[in-house]
Amino acid sequence: NAGVMQNPRHLVRRRGQEARLRCSPMKGHSHVYWYRQLPEEGLKFMVYLQKENIIDESGMPKERFSAEFPKEGPSILRIQQVVRGDSAAYFCASSPRSGGNRETQYFGPGTRLLVL
């Protein structure tokens, strides 16, 4: 499967626990984006990363959320001390290069996080 891969597909956490969401971009893609979709809403941009660099994190909450895209391995979105409001679908997308805003982003299947 050459598509964007995300795991786990479903994640259940209790309030106060940590959630780690992983994303492997398409082969040959070096740009990763994370989006969050709350119920009944569209996808909201969170963060844009290249290998070992955070390029734009303007959509990420300032506290409890962090993202990385190491030289080796998948991109990780980490949510510390989860709260019920963090329950959402988290989608990762990748693109092959940065053509500015014209580069089509290809999405993974998403991770559905449920906070009890």
Add this chain to the structure above:
Amino acid sequence: DQQVKQNSPSLSVQEGRISILNCDYTNSMFDYFLWYKKYPAEGPTFLISISSIKDKNEDGRFTVFLNKSAKHLSLHIVPSQPGDSAVYFCAASALSTGNQFYFGTGTSLTVIP
């Protein structure tokens, strides 16, 4: 602050007829627009895009129209097929906002056989 709006949450169309999905935006700096299709429990799949230098882009049964003065775009599917039943999201981006896409809230299309 919803900069991209899809005011119809749902649409039902008979198989073989035309489906028209609409999208409005408020940011005049947007210069690239995309439509994504999403099935339940899957990620959005890229469908078609259009840049602001064009007013129409066609790909098979799918055509996107852009009216910059009205800040409006639409997706036409002709003829509609049952497999087209999905949620359709429009998205927009601007050079000034880098690689960030702004998504609408989606329109759920049901094509009735």
